[in-house]
Amino acid sequence: MSDSRSSAVHEVELPTHETAMQRFTKNISREERFFLVVAVFIGIFSGLGVVCFRLFIDWTKIWLLGPMPQAGDWRLLVAPSAVGLLVTLLVIYVFPQVRGSGVNQTKAALYIYNGYIPFRTAVGKFITAALAIGSGQSLGPEDPSLQIGASLASALGRRLQLSRERLRLLAPVGAAAGLAAAFNAPISAVLFVIEEVIGRWSAGILGSVVLSAVSSVVVVRWFLGSEPLFRIPAVGLVQPTELIAYAMLGIVGGVAASLFAKAVAFLRPRLRALPRWTQYLQISAAGVLIGLIGYLGTPQVMGAGYEYMDQAMHDQFTWKMLAILAGLKIVATTLSFVSGTPGGMFAPTLFVGAMLGGAVGGVERIFYPNLTGSTATYALVGMGVLFAGFLRAPMTSVFMVLEVSGNYSIILPVIVANTFAYVISRSVQPTPIFDMLTRQDGLDLPSMEEQREESILRVEDAMQVPNAPVLEAAETVQQVYQRIQQSEADVFLVRLQPTGWTCVSRDVLKQMNGEGKGELTLISSLPTERLPYLHPDLPLEMALRYVYQSELVPVVSRADFRKLEGVISRDAVLNKYRVVSRTESE
């Protein structure tokens, strides 16, 4: 950390007649401003694209399955398998990039392909996912919307000839817009992109991501209305002990999420390893099985299933039926997903969560009739639970439930249940689902969860207690020369007035004393070059920038820059890294 930066901390600028907007525009570069406006356009285009996508899915569904799919209808058997064949051909011969959900593809674009996602991917994802979901495959439109948004953003960025760095950032900007439009939930979309795609809070991109998400949601609300996805009465947590009931739901949900993830992890590579000709039949075969589930009595598991989640929240199913639906949805979604059908995991995850939540709530009410939570409450909390446990996005899961219900009163149960689900899921299935999928695809994309949990080495881990006296700038050369006689150190830190640090070696002091400069103060006789300094909580990698410039770097308190907490040297830093790497390899 340079001294000029530290002085900037202390020198408060006097207010001027400049407006806030003037200061803002002055502080951001022309390119940044351009990028922010582009983000708004990305949001608008993504919003328009997602609205069309949703319409296309609904039309396909009505056309293929009829307006009111009923068990025993032959269309439930035929549509998913027949359309599955068409989707297979499109995926193999026309749009090879559109398999799967789209989240990992967007991450890959960010980390491997410099933000490049072909426009053809957006078109392919739009068509194939709509056909698959509309024909009854158990997948959702959210992750494809995310990829469509990212693809549109990438195409726009290339057309505008943005720099490689900006182009790379456009993928998450578009992804946030697509997801926000699909969920009608801007906060969740921004959080998900930060939690899962970017993996860090970056001020540089946050503004663009937020702007694109908000503008896409405005577009979607313009066309499809602003009502939340689910509407439930306000939840009154009468007794705090009721949180135990929600914690139970978190535990059950965590186990279910782990089983779901394990099923996908187990079957996906095995299906991929089958002979190539089977690839032509896998999506269709999954369609047959899912169609059979629907035909035999549970058409609710087909498609995204939002209308049935709504019904579950309105108490339209018994707890037994809810449990059956949750189990069958896991089976159906696993079949759809591992067969490589284009479509997302968000909606099925929410479906399983809603049904499981309702079922657990129903069972709990049998034993404890005084529980005040309605089925809707449990279903909503269940959604968050599966989201946290299966998709492993804990923060997004909380905000997602708040946004899709527009109900803040549910926050406590959601936090409690999600925490349990997340912890259980992590212990049963250490690798998050998206990371596992990328590894199965042979890619090594950064795992956001692993990054979050990586222990960071800090300056305080390598700093040492100073073994030499600290010299004051006002002292004379003679005084300090006498003082250092008792020390064995070769280099000494000097505290400057009013603030700042420098250093001086024993040899220099000896030389000055010998040259008759003993009466001079250190400040008048030493060169004015100041040392950089660090704080104990800074990452150790920051120290690497400075330890090569100076033999000793002071580590000072954040509250008082003249107070020395320790010193850090090149050897100490390298030693620390050596010890840590040795421990990790052991």
Next chain:
Amino acid sequence: MVFAVLSLIAVAGFAGVTRLTNRYGEQQKALARRMYARGLNDQKDGHPDRSIEDFRSALGYDRDNFQYQLSLARALRDTGRTREAEAYLVNLWERSPQDGFVNLALGRLASRQGQVEKAIQYYHNAAYGVWPSNAEVNRRNAEFELIDFLLRRGAHAQAEAELLALCATLPADADLRTHVAQLFAQLGKYERALALFDAALRLNPTLPEALAGAGNAAFQLARYRAAEKYLKHAVSANPSDAGSKDLLQTSSLILQMDPFVRHLRSSERIRRLRAAFDTAGKRLNICLTGADADSPQGSSLLSLKSNWIQMKTRLSHMTNAEGDTSDAAMDLISEIEQQVQLQCGAGGPSDRALLLLAKARQGADQ
């Protein structure tokens, strides 16, 4: 320039998507209407389960439609799926807490579930709520339902309070007044009931229900002369009204048997007293033949028989009906009829008339 082009593309996109969403919205609404109509037909044809599925599908295409949600909730409630119905109704109530339809449906649901407080609250909300049409009638019907519910629950004091509140807003309608009067009669508030029946008869003097109700109320109030008058009209207005006929017969009998009716000549008063005394004696004799003389009941009947014999002598010498003997005789008749009814069951019309006369005398004495 770049932004101008992008703006143009966005505008074109908005125009295109607007057309698409309009078409989509129309299609969704049409599908919803179709499903809803099918549901109504199924309901009419007596297929409630199918109608529920249709209403659900309609909601799938127009999920915020108030009417569809209300119809689904009603269909669910009518098929006994109260919990499922409640979920939709509560949802509707959250959206529109003043809505009369929703509150009434919730009131009915709560009354079915036996949740008294909730039912009262929702019925009240319905009675004071917002109704899109026929507000006055709907509000009154909600109040009637509440009173009916309270009467069924035995909450008579609350029901009376509601009825009194309802009276304050009753229009000049003979049927309505008759209905309210009947409810008062159900509560045993015959004075109020009679006043309301009278008010109804002033509006429609030939209304059979009001005539029968007034007759009954007057009868209960021991105003047998008035009862006879109302009941005669009631029977002539509705000859198939067996209840009124029966009451009329009893009223007439009482009036014929009552020795204390005003303006009777003394000889007639004595004749009536002796006839009543003989009727009671006969009943006592019949009851005694089947009774065990050693049982406490039998001995009390024997004691009454002994009193009856003594009184018989006194009555045979009686020349003036205004003395203490007539009161003592009437007291004995009452005592005999009550005891005999307790031990040998109800007697004939004359015995019933005597019992009512005895009650009326006791009431008058008190």
